[in-house]
Amino acid sequence: MFPAPRSDDTPINDVPLDAIVREALEAIGFAAPDMSPRVLRNTFARRQLLSGRTNEQTSALLGLASQRTVTRIRATISTPAT
Incomplete structure (x- = not known):
């Protein structure tokens, strides 16, 4: 997704x-x-x-081993009033 700022195929690290x-x-x-x-x-x-x-499904798309992160994110989504 994010090409390294080098010409080789070395993975980009966190700082760049x-x-x-x-x-x-x-x-x-x-x-x-x-x-x-x-x-x-x-x-x-x-x-x-x-x-x-x-x-x-969302955890799988993100490549996460558990659903903990997605559960936390879901909790920040407000539900529409009925």
Whole structure:
């Protein structure tokens, strides 16, 4: 998803990835206390949950071993009043 800033196929490490994500978020005018790849993961997870996917499906899409993170994210989604 994020190409390394080198010509070889070495995986990108956390420092350049954080900088790339921060720059991309700033470029679209997004500002928050946390400007890390976690924002992208959580946004993707929320969108999956809002579209009707289960915690298990969303965890699998994220490559997570457990549903703990997705359960926490689901808890931040407000439900519409009836």
